[in-house]
Amino acid sequence: MQSSTVSTPEPALAQPAPVRRLLSLDALRGFDMFWIIGGEEIFHVLAKTTGWAWAIFMADQFTHVDWNGFRPYDCIFPLFLFLAGVSTPYSLGSRLERGDDRGAMVRKIITRGLVLVLLGIIYNNGLFTKSLDEMRFPSVLARIGLAGMFAQLIYVYVRNERARYAVFAGILLGYWALLMLVPVPGFGAGNLTMEGSLVGYIDRLVMPGRLYKVVHDPEGLLSTLPAIATGLLGVFAGTVLRHKNISDARKLRQLALAGVTCVALGWVWNLVLPVNKNLWTSSFVLVAGGWSLIALSLFYWIIDMMNWRWWTFFFVVIGMNSILIYLAGEVINFEYASHYLFGGLLHIFSKPVQAIGAVLGFLAVKWLFLYFLYKKKVFMRV
Template identity: 50%
Template sequence: MDKTLIPAKGSAVAAENIFPAAKLPRLLSLDALRGFDMFWIMSGEHVVHAAAKATNWPVLLWFSGQLHHTEWNGITFYDMIFPLFLFIAGVSMPYSFHHKMEKAGVTDPMDLPGTDKRKIYVAMIRRTLILLFLGWVVNGLFRFDGVENTRFASVLGRIGLAWFFAGLIYMNFNLRAQLYWFSGILVAYWAAMLFIPVPGYGAGILTMQGSLESYVDQLLLPGRLHDPGHDPEGILSTIPAIGSALLGVFTGQFLKLNSEKWPMYKKGIALFVAGLLLIALGMLWDLNFPVNKRLWSSSFVLLVGGWSMVFLSVFYLIIDVAGYRKWAFPFVLIGVNSILIYLAAEGMIDFKQTSNFVFGGLINLACATWQDTLAALGVVCTQLALLYFLYKNKIFLKI
């Protein structure tokens, strides 16, 4: 736990309204977007599902449907939550490395002295190993069911690995070379998935059982897979996930750019337009290589990367450019402790039982139709109360 207060002035934004006596070394919009992203999986989805059931309103029924993963090809809002988090981790990288470069007196990570680079590499490896371990914990490592019943692939593990390799590319290559890496990863993955034959299936079979990604997992991934013969966070599909993190790295470098030609509002608009272009490219590639979260297809990287840029541009323009910050405070509470609340919501804390203890009597007095919705809102309030307590006491889980 890091018990230092997050500063309130960043390289591009002042956030005195929310963080009165602090300095914020990263964009406030980024913390808010991270919190918005995490909100849906920590409890927000249950509020929408319950409200849709209670009201039968078409809009809520549609959104409730969006808060489920697609079976295979296609995409929903829920499918974008994981890659958006990975994109945000990439955006943060140039900001977090900036302070290390300032101390070394350089402006480019490639110019860092060898000693400083080694320290960063050690920190990156440590962070990745911690995320891999926490992913195993979430998967039930301490149930001690044996290696064959333990799932080693995980969401946190993929975030750690993709972030790590994106960081290596950022540390050792200039922007042009980084773009080559990004393009090469997506094209190479597309070529491998379509042209390398799988024993018993052949080449280009993009099914759950017959894809090259599934074959590699069956061959190399120890323990239990998420599905019979397939894991959505498997080995091969982690490679294009590096591309998702790199899109964030490109975005972070652009937003950090200090140039009179690029005032903040222009950056926000440019980011929005770039997002739309990536969405169009992803939809175009979908004709040949379907958008598929489980395979983390190259078209999926472009499409979701585009939506990630659109989301960030909207938050950036509203919060950092226009200065409307107070509404985002609940999301900021989630965003600055996102890993902690993810671990807690995944089973380490029974928020439902705590909420029922506090609000259960009042909820039982309500109309039966709305009790599930109120119970879900009670969980949200309980989680936010914990996060606010941690924030007020300057407790932040840093990995």
């Protein structure tokens, strides 16, 4: 990992920078990160302070379901992993076509994935911990690092596009078979509860340290397998977008149709395999991946086809340093900085306005921090 000053901005993703940037990709990544870094609090505070029905509804949509089911907020994490996959054909495709050393590429891919695992451990536990038992090893960054790494390795070694689709289908079907057919001591086979699922059992059996939910970890070991398929969906989308012999209109149709198809198939599969983010079920991969494809289609149409770009800068600034802003909250007290800058001004307003203003001030400080780095052309590359 390094922070560097460069002449051309490069994306903060778990892979090398694409040769030709898609503004829609940076904007969508920034839009996704906006909610991760605290954007959802706008609706939660509005709901709490006003009681408005629409604000309560929106606040509910920006929460995770307890177990089975799906809300828009459940798509935030898989969308980020999907977008990492979209960049892969741009970052690796031209190098493969030039005949660059594949071994060197693979070493960089693996190193990058392992660095993200290490950063995730530090993010969870800090630099100093009392004992191994108190540490949490699974993390969001580890899921991105490992799933993205294997998706990229599949892209490098499986050069036939149909074979990649076969790998994708094999992962989803194989994971379904594991969940339904492998018995868990004391619970039997096909148990999809938090305590009785094969996912939780594997976490308790092999993962050192503590688990996020004691008996289960949503970023655990076995559920990383279907997350690879989420990354591969992004690879498929990136392959379509990078194709030189397909018109923009046809690319848009293919992405949108694929998205609608995935969502429909995922909900049909839900009849026998519940859509579940914690288990990252195969049906969840399709539903979340389908909505990711639809979101990418929309951003691609608006930004890269219609050229309506005036509104994108706010999100691009966030998307260009996505990993950095995710980590920065652990070492920079943005809330204190926001209170220092805006607290006195907000004090003259009513309590609801103060609450909304505090959230907006917190987000403004984070964005200004990223804008400063953007203007200095400083980007974190992992």
